[in-house]
Amino acid sequence: MIEEEEPNWLTRREELPRPEELMPLYQSLITPDLALAFDILTPNPSAAPGLNAHDTAANHHPAQALLGVPDFESPNHSSPAGSGSGGNELARTLKRPRLVWTPQLHKRFVDAVAHLGIKNAVPKTIMQLMSVDGLTRENVASHLQKYRLYLKRMQGLSSAGPPCPMSAADAATEQLFASTPIHNPFLARGASGTGQESFMQFMAPPLLQHHQHIAAAASLAQQRFYHQTQHFGSPMATGVGYDYGFPTMTGGSGLGMRHSSPLAVPPNSYGEGIDSGSRRRVLTLFPSGSED
DNA sequence: CCGCAAATAT
């Protein structure tokens, strides 16, 4: 019996990938506006993946050419010595659209936090550790706030009652605070002892090419695009609401959380699981990197 | 700069 490497994803040993290692995850945080402001070429006329511009209404972007990472981090003028923190003030001052924390992005976030430790997990450090272009400290800070709340909520919950539904933060968190359509029957399973079973590999079937052509992705052969279909909560759209797998912490009514049916989406069916003409579908394609 | 609370946008 040798200490064989255990495929335990639950291992807290989150290896902190070096900036170079986790480069592939770069989310095109550069929005068209931002790019324009920089006078750099705009990859695609549409919103950049990962970021939903205020122009969500016009989601019919044909192709997703997410190439040419505009390194707004390295100015042409080159002020090597000067401007340590300044860098590109323009970039910082630009109004960026809502940042969409994709599971992958969140994953990296969690990884960073795990490695830094709860004590050192401060926005700035996390941000630096994530090494995601365009990601601001504010973004991380706010996300961290929610993340902590989420953890706290979960802790208190797991303390009183039957076995926790899942490995907790690991799974749920990875799921990004709850926004992944992927629901598998195993997810709601009580793990015995340390038997924390993971289940994040089931999702990765060839699910794309739904609408237009995303051939552009060809460049990043390793990157898979997953179309997350979200439907705006319509008062009448009952029957199939969000399937949030995590507690709501609304400060309002407190109740009113409806659990939609356990959307048992087969590993083959995606997106079109529910259809509705009047529903607005937000296509969020997130490139899957080498992580997870 | 960090954390929290409120405001705003989607």
Next chain:
DNA sequence: TATATTTGCG
């Protein structure tokens, strides 16, 4: 409407 993200304050 609720949720997510942003913004302001201590």
